[in-house]
Amino acid sequence: MPTQIKICGLKDEAGVDAASRAGATHIGLNLYEKSPRYVPLEQAAALRMRTPEQVKVVLLLVNAEPGYTAKALEIVKPDVVQFHGTETPEWLRVLKGATSVEIWKALGVKDAETLKNSARFVGAADLLLFDAPAQALPGGTGMRFDWSLLAEHRHELAWGLAGGLTPANVAEALRQTRAPMVDTSSGVESAPGIKDMDKIAQFCKAVRDHDHS
Numbered sequence: 278m279p280t281q282i283k284i285c286g287l288k289d290e291a292g293v294d295a296a297s298r299a300g301a302t303h304i305g306l307n308l309y310e311k312s313p314r315y316v317p318l319e320q321a322a323a324l325r326m327r328t329p330e331q332v333k334v335v336l337l338l339v340n341a342e343p344g345y346t347a348k349a350l351e352i353v354k355p356d357v358v359q360f361h362g363t364e365t366p367e368w369l370r371v372l373k374g375a376t377s378v379e380i381w382k383a384l385g386v387k388d389a390e391t392l393k394n395s396a397r398f399v400g401a402a403d404l405l406l407f408d409a410p411a412q413a414l415p416g417g418t419g420m421r422f423d424w425s426l427l428a429e430h431r432h433e434l435a436w437g438l439a440g441g442l443t444p445a446n447v448a449e450a451l452r453q454t455r456a457p458m459v460d461t462s463s464g465v466e467s468a469p470g471i472k473d474m475d476k477i478a479q480f481c482k483a484v485r486d487h488d489h490s
């Protein structure tokens with residue numbers, strides 16, 4: 278199975294087209310207002326329409342109100358919603374019962390305990406995204422966590438790797454972790470919030486080269 282690739286934090290058509298052309302399986306649209314990658318709902322809906330059918334659209338939310346979450350799902354109609362805050366398994370279970378959208382939960386990995394505790398999302402999320410712990414922002418910081426923690430972990434849910442992944446380190450990350458999915462945002466930018474089309478292509482190529490090695 279080819280590694281799934283998510284390019285997150287796209288803000289315009291050029292970025293969506295570049296990620297799709299490069300072979301991303303998922304693109305991420307960020308609705309967190311404090312992020313340099315924030316897009317308003319209407320822009321997210323337009324980019325969703327622009328995205329080719331074979332590429333899944335992931336909507337990123339951080340501790341959003343239930344009313345806003347429902348509105349965002351209604352307007353953008355994403356394939357996946359990625360919760361990147363302190364959303365609880367209980368809340369995600371409620372949402373899961375009310376929508377058919379795929380639910381991902383990002384978790385900041387501090388230590389082995391974080392991974393052990395992630396089992397509480399069984400039945401609440403379809404996939405866990407293991408990221409570096411939150412800094413000033415809950416994600417998109419370019420920070421990595423200790424990938425070796427994953428070596429001992431028995432995954433009970435589908436999962437992906439995020440946090441500081443770049444064209445230069447993604448092959449090594451895949452070798453060490455055997456992640457079935459990789460997610461990058463700041464690692465394919467020239468400045469915060471500015472995607473670099475060459476880096477997007479290089480990232481996807483590095484993943485595909487690893488798949489074929």
Ligand SMILES: O=C(O)c1ccccc1N[C@@H]1O[C@H](COP(=O)(O)O)[C@@H](O)[C@H]1O
Pocket residue numbers: 285286305307309312313314337339361383406408414415416417418419420439440441442460461462463464
């Ligand atoms: O990208 C952001 O600005 C962001 C803001 C708030 C929550 C999550 C955010 N991004 C997600 O964080 C991870 C890792 O990002 P990076 O590759 O280290 O820059 C990724 O899932 C992004 O989608």
